[in-house]
Amino acid sequence: MIYSITLNPSIDYVVTSDQLFLGRVNRLTETTKLPGGKGINVSRILQALAVPTVALGFLGGFTGDFIKNALKADDLPCDFTPIAADTRINVKLRAESETELNAPGPRITDDEQHTFITALTERLQPGDVVVMAGSLPPDLPASFYRDLIPAIHTAHAEFVIDTTGQALLDTLADHPLVVKPNHHELAALFNDAPYPSIEATVQAGRKLLTLGAQHVLVSMAGKGALLIEADRAYHGNTKPQQVINSVGAGDSMLAGFTGRLTAGATPLEAFKTALACGSATAYSQDLATREKIDDVLATVTVKEV
Numbered sequence: 001m002i003y004s005i006t007l008n009p010s011i012d013y014v015v016t017s018d019q020l021f022l023g024r025v026n027r028l029t030e031t032t033k034l035p036g037g038k039g040i041n042v043s044r045i046l047q048a049l050a051v052p053t054v055a056l057g058f059l060g061g062f063t064g065d066f067i068k069n070a071l072k073a074d075d076l077p078c079d080f081t082p083i084a085a086d087t088r089i090n091v092k093l094r095a096e097s098e099t100e101l102n103a104p105g106p107r108i109t110d111d112e113q114h115t116f117i118t119a120l121t122e123r124l125q126p127g128d129v130v131v132m133a134g135s136l137p138p139d140l141p142a143s144f145y146r147d148l149i150p151a152i153h154t155a156h157a158e159f160v161i162d163t164t165g166q167a168l169l170d171t172l173a174d175h176p177l178v179v180k181p182n183h184h185e186l187a188a189l190f191n192d193a194p195y196p197s198i199e200a201t202v203q204a205g206r207k208l209l210t211l212g213a214q215h216v217l218v219s220m221a222g223k224g225a226l227l228i229e230a231d232r233a234y235h236g237n238t239k240p241q242q243v244i245n246s247v248g249a250g251d252s253m254l255a256g257f258t259g260r261l262t263a264g265a266t267p268l269e270a271f272k273t274a275l276a277c278g279s280a281t282a283y284s285q286d287l288a289t290r291e292k293i294d295d296v297l298a299t300v301t302v303k304e305v
């Protein structure tokens with residue numbers, strides 16, 4: 001089973017405007033509300049790939065109810081810890097370019113934190129994978145993800161982590177199954193300037209393997225992604241289509257890789273699915289459907305670099 005953890009879910013309020021003028025009234029041409037948050041996105045793509053998953057985390061208030069109902073309508077298995085405060089709303093603005101306004105998130109009490117940790121540890125079985133993805137609401141200690149790792153390992157389960165900076169570096173020695181920084185996050189991890197070439201990016205990504213990660217992907221938005229192994233690396237991409245919404249492309253990529261790898265695929269096969277899932281989401285209004293993923297998979301190209 002793959003459990004996703006979304007400590008700070010969101011309603012993604014996706015709004016479209018022809019142009020955006022700061023300091024003026026802007027009339028929107030379209031609005032949509034989607035269940036959001038990185039772990040939830042991972043579970044939604046796993047479900048599209050028919051990989052067993054349960055979405056965990058915190059949900060509260062009318063916003064939490066919206067997300068719960070949206071996931072229930074899609075038959076996505078969930079077990080969120082209820083909280084008293086309202087789950088946040090993030091605004092995703094599509095105008096000439098994409099702008100995201102992400103809220104800090106609700107208060108989570110000590111009792112709610114303990115309830116979540118107990119629920120998670122009671123569920124874990126040998127062979128399970130826990131995907132921890134996204135920001136922490138303000139009251140949770142910065143070490144919250146890292147503090148879950150001993151319980152995950154005691155259950156003989158593995159973890160995947162999608163976070164940034166020191167919080168990511170701090171977990172590498174515990175051997176995450178997969179990490180997938182984007183190229184900007186990778187450079188920031190090592191206080192480097194943007195990498196001038198694929199070779200330089202591969203060299204930096206390989207440091208994550210040396211520090212303990214089992215599998216390393218580096219995503220580069222429209223420029224595709226890298227699969228970096230100890231003795232070789234691959235660059236892959238998909239046939240370009242119109243980009244509609246890149247929100248959740250990274251989560252889709254992580255889900256595709258983790259889902260296929262866990263089901264027994266080779267890292268290279270899993271990488272191809274990951275590329276298809278990431279781009280298929282970028283080419284869709286919402287997260288990618290299975291049909292769209294299969295369509296895009298047929299266009300994936302990968303070469304050793």
Ligand SMILES: Nc1ncnc2c1ncn2[C@@H]1O[C@H](COP(=O)(O)OP(=O)(O)OP(=O)(O)O)[C@@H](O)[C@H]1O
Nearest residue numbers: 182219220221222224225248249250251278279282
């Ligand atoms: N414009 C695009 N065209 C084609 N594929 C894309 C595009 N944007 C993203 N993708 C695919 O999705 C993958 C992940 O995207 P990206 O590198 O933007 O991740 P991210 O920064 O984690 O994204 P996010 O946080 O928005 O989910 C890319 O490696 C690529 O395969």
Ligand SMILES: O=P(O)(O)OC[C@@]1(O)O[C@H](CO)[C@@H](O)[C@@H]1O
Nearest residue numbers: 010036037038090102134135248
């Ligand atoms: O604020 P965080 O937790 O870092 O990111 C949250 C978020 O931007 O990530 C997803 C896309 O990756 C969206 O569904 C959601 O709104």
